[in-house]
Amino acid sequence: MEVCLKIKAINGFKDILPEEVATWQKIETTARDIFRRFGLQEIRLPILEKTELFARSIGEATDIVEKEMYTFVDKGITLRPEATASLLRAYIENGLHVKQPVQRLFTIGPMFRHERPQKGRQRQFHQIDIEVIGALEPEIDAELMALGQMLLNELGLTVSLEVNSLGCPKCRPDFRTKLVAYLQERTESLCEDCKRRTTTNPLRVLDCKKRNCQQLVQDAPSILDSLCADCNLHFTAVQKQLDSLGVDYSLNKFMVRGLDYYTRTTFEFLTEDLGSQAAVAAGGRYDGLIEQLGGPKNMPGIGFAMGMERLALLLQQQDNIIQPQRSDVYVAALGKQALEFCAPIVHQLRKQGVRAAMDYSNRSLKAQMKQAGRVNARFALIIGDQELEDQQGVVRNMDDKKQIQFPLHEPAEETAAQLSTLLRLE
Numbered sequence: 013m014e015v016c017l018k019i020k021a022i023n024g025f026k027d028i029l030p031e032e033v034a035t036w037q038k039i040e041t042t043a044r045d046i047f048r049r050f051g052l053q054e055i056r057l058p059i060l061e062k063t064e065l066f067a068r069s070i071g072e073a074t075d076i077v078e079k080e081m082y083t084f085v086d087k088g089i090t091l092r093p094e095a096t097a098s099l100l101r102a103y104i105e106n107g108l109h110v111k112q113p114v115q116r117l118f119t120i121g122p123m124f125r126h127e128r129p130q131k132g133r134q135r136q137f138h139q140i141d142i143e144v145i146g147a148l149e150p151e152i153d154a155e156l157m158a159l160g161q162m163l164l165n166e167l168g169l170t171v172s173l174e175v176n177s178l179g180c181p182k183c184r185p186d187f188r189t190k191l192v193a194y195l196q197e198r199t200e201s202l203c204e205d206c207k208r209r210t211t212t213n214p215l216r217v218l219d220c221k222k223r224n225c226q227q228l229v230q231d232a233p234s235i236l237d238s239l240c241a242d243c244n245l246h247f248t249a250v251q252k253q254l255d256s257l258g259v260d261y262s263l264n265k266f267m268v269r270g271l272d273y274y275t276r277t278t279f280e281f282l283t284e285d286l287g288s289q290a291a292v293a294a295g296g297r298y299d300g301l302i303e304q305l306g307g308p309k310n311m312p313g314i315g316f317a318m319g320m321e322r323l324a325l326l327l328q329q330q331d332n333i334i335q336p337q338r339s340d341v342y343v344a345a346l347g348k349q350a351l352e353f354c355a356p357i358v359h360q361l362r363k364q365g366v367r368a369a370m371d372y373s374n375r376s377l378k379a380q381m382k383q384a385g386r387v388n389a390r391f392a393l394i395i396g397d398q399e400l401e402d403q404q405g406v407v408r409n410m411d412d413k414k415q416i417q418f419p420l421h422e423p424a425e426e427t428a429a430q431l432s433t434l435l436r437l438e
Contacts, residue, residue, distance in 0.1 A: 024135025034336045063090040069097035080125040091124035095141035104307035114146040132322040143315035153277040154253035174264040177247040187238035215268040234265040273301040293318040342384035343370040346396035360428030
C-alpha cells in the first residue's frame with residue numbers, strides 16, 4: 013500500500029491560524045481608524061511587478077535585489093519584496109498627482125524575501141505601508157512619525173523612536189568619500205559582505221549586524237557632520253516639530269536603512285522584546301525616487317512600513333492577546349424535527365445581524381453545549397421534540413447558566429425577530 017505523505021507549508025511561509033487572526037484584525041482595525049483620522053486613503057496593489065522596478069528603486073547592490081527576491085527570471089517579474097516601489101509605480105502609472113497634489117496613501121498585504129526564517133521574520137511577511145507623496149515640508153516627516161507612535165501606543169506597545177538624516181545628492185558624496193577612506197583603512201577586519209559594500213554601497217556597512225563590523229564603525233564619520241545647509245535646516249525643523257508634537261526620539265547617526273532610495277529623514281521604531289529583530293516599523297524620505305521611476309520631476313515623498321508579524325508577536329508577549337469575537341447565540345437542535353425547525357431560524361437571525369451558530373450532526377445536548385462553549389456563545393437556544401410540542405424553547409445564559417422559557421412561533425422570521433430582541437435586551 014502506497015504511503016501518502018503529508019504536504020507541509022514551505023519553509024518561511026506560515027499559516028495564520030483562527031486563534032491568531034483576531035490579533036491581526038485588531039492591528040488592522042486600529043491602523044485603519046488612525047489612518048482615517050490622518051486623512052489617508054487605501055490603495056490595493058498587485059504582488060507581482062516587473063523586476064526592473066525593484067532594481068531601479070531599491071538598488072541593484074542591495075542585499076534584497078542581489079540575494080533575497082523571488083524572481084521568475086525567464087518572465088522578468090518578481091514577487092514584491094516591499095511596498096513603496098509598487099505604490100509609486102501605481103501613483104505614476106495612474107497619474108494620481110494630477111488628481112490631487114498631495115496623496116496620503118496606505119496599503120496592507122504580503123511581501124516576499126528569501127531570508128533565513130526566524131522569530132518575527134518569515135519569507136512571506138505582511139506589512140502596513142504608509143506613504144505621503146507631494147509634500148516637501150519637514151512637518152510632514154514629524155507628522156508621519158507621530159502617526160506611527162500613536163498607532164503603536166494605541167495597540168498598547170512600548171517602543172522607542174530613532175531618527176537620522178541621510179542628506180541629499182548634494183551632500184552625500186562628500187560623506188561617502190570620508191566614509192570610504194575610513195573603511196579602507198580597516199578593510200581587512202571587515203566581514204566579506206562589508207568588504208564588497210565598501211566599494212558598491214559603503215553606507216550599508218554602517219548597518220551591518222555582525223558585532224565586529226559594528227565595533228569597527230563606532231568612530232566612523234557621521235553623516236550629520238556632512239549635511240548641506242538645506243538638509244541641516246530640514247532636519248532641524250523635523251526635530252523641532254517632533255518636540256512640538258510631544259514625540260520622544262533619539263538620534264542615531266548609524267541608521268542608514270537597507271534601501272538605496274532614502275534621502276534626508278530616516279527613522280525606526282524599535283523594541284527590546286524581539287531579540288535581534290528590533291525594528292517594528294521603519295521608513296524615511298525618498299525625494300528623488302519618483303523621478304527615477306519615470307514620474308514627475310521634483311516630486312517629494314516619505315513613508316514607512318510596519319511588520320505585522322512583529323506587532324502580533326509583541327501583543328502576544330505582553331499578554332495582550334485579542335480574543336475572537338463571541339457568537340451571540342448557539343442553537344442546539346435535538347432531533348430531526350428540531351433541525352428542520354431551527355435551520356430557518358438561524359438563517360433569519362443571521363439576516364438580522366445576529367452572530368448565530370448551529371450544528372447539524374444531531375449530537376447530544378451535552379456535546380452541543382461543549383460546542384457552544386467553543387464558539388464562545390453568549391446564549392444557547394435549546395429546542396427538542398418536547399420544546400416543539402410545547403412551543404417553548406429554552407434560552408440559556410452561557411455565562412451564569414440561568415435559563416428562561418422562550419415562545420416559538422411560525423414563521424421563522426417571527427421567532428428570529430423576538431430572539432434577536434431578547435439578545436439585545438440581555
